[in-house]
Amino acid sequence: MDRRLFLQSAVGLSLLPALPAGGDSPSPAPAAAEHPGGFAHLLECPLCWAEKCLTDPQTGEPFRANYAQRILLTQSELRHVNQLHRRTGASTAQAILALHWAVTHPHSQVLCYAPSIQDGDAVWFRLEDFLKCSHPLNGCVRYLGSQRIEIGPGSLSSLIRRISPYQTQSRSDSPSADLTRSGLTGQHADLLLVDNATWVPEYVWPYFKRLYSPSPTQPKGTRVRVYSTPAFSTEITQYARLCLDPKFDKTWSRFHLASWDNPEPLREPGLWLNFHNEFQARFHPDVERHFRRLRLRG
Numbered sequence: 001m002d003r004r005l006f007l008q009s010a011v012g013l014s015l016l017p018a019l020p021a022g023g024d025s026p027s028p029a030p031a032a033a034e035h036p037g038g039f040a041h042l043l044e045c046p047l048c049w050a051e052k053c054l055t056d057p058q059t060g061e062p063f064r065a066n067y068a069q070r071i072l073l074t075q076s077e078l079r080h081v082n083q084l085h086r087r088t089g090a091s092t093a094q095a096i097l098a099l100h101w102a103v104t105h106p107h108s109q110v111l112c113y114a115p116s117i118q119d120g121d122a123v124w125f126r127l128e129d130f131l132k133c134s135h136p137l138n139g140c141v142r143y144l145g146s147q148r149i150e151i152g153p154g155s156l157s158s159l160i161r162r163i164s165p166y167q168t169q170s171r172s173d174s175p176s177a178d179l180t181r182s183g184l185t186g187q188h189a190d191l192l193l194v195d196n197a198t199w200v201p202e203y204v205w206p207y208f209k210r211l212y213s214p215s216p217t218q219p220k221g222t223r224v225r226v227y228s229t230p231a232f233s234t235e236i237t238q239y240a241r242l243c244l245d246p247k248f249d250k251t252w253s254r255f256h257l258a259s260w261d262n263p264e265p266l267r268e269p270g271l272w273l274n275f276h277n278e279f280q281a282r283f284h285p286d287v288e289r290h291f292r293r294l295r296l297r298g
């Protein structure tokens with residue numbers, strides 16, 4: 001299969017006449033003028049591509065982005081820091097960004113970075129779920145061990161790779177201070193996604209900076225999306241703060257979404273074991289008191 005055939009099947013070209021302008025996402029829908037549909041637009045727009053080509057693994061229905069995802073999937077600046085409350089669907093958005101990039105950029109590499117393997121699972125499992133149920137991609141996906149997925153036909157394929165500095169399940173294990181174990185040595189990225197950035201160890205940030213800074217092959221530098229809890233700016237290291245602060249580095253844009261600014265209702269936390277997932281989300285006062293007690297005890 002050549003590149004064009006692959007792209008056509010990956011974006012469902014044969015179905016394009018049925019695509020309504022602007023997609024049929026629930027309101028508030030993106031402005032139709034900004035999302036005209038069509039092959040060229042789907043190559044550029046992860047939101048429209050996902051709603052056109054991906055099946056929601058949980059419902060089996062065509063994927064529909066929620067409020068936060070509609071923003072995260074249409075961010076156009078080179079680098080974004082996203083400070084989000086829990087359960088915004090950011091992990092799903094990251095999986096979609098990785099897939100869309102790999103499909104539309106042959107020979108590229110997407111790095112999905114998380115502070116621990118456990119943290120990285122959220123994005124990686126969603127990515128695998130999408131691949132399992134989104135038929136146009138099936139024939140062109142190869143799993144290379146548990147950390148790498150190759151997408152695309154033959155020599156045109158792209159790589160999605162997951163990396164964590166803690167080669168253990170949990171970030172509560174003590175990290176290695178060895179710089180070469182950042183996982184980033186010798187890596188390059190055409191798209192870098194950093195999840196749970198609050199917990200990325202300080203020694204990793206200089207590696208990020210080296211990775212995304214302009215180079216002869218990438219004069220503008222790499223596209224980066226950093227995701228964290230709303231409290232990110234107070235908890236990250238001084239170095240990371242300087243790297244990511246738009247005041248010091250104009251290549252960064254910032255998006256902040258607290259739970260009370262999200263027009264869509266939050267799902268209620270399920271088991272109390274979900275506490276870490278819900279960390280810094282907005283709770284019902286009773287639930288919050290309950291979690292606080294558990295935390296103090298633990």
Ligand SMILES: [Zn+2]
Binds near residue numbers: 036041045048049
């Ligand atoms: Zn679009």
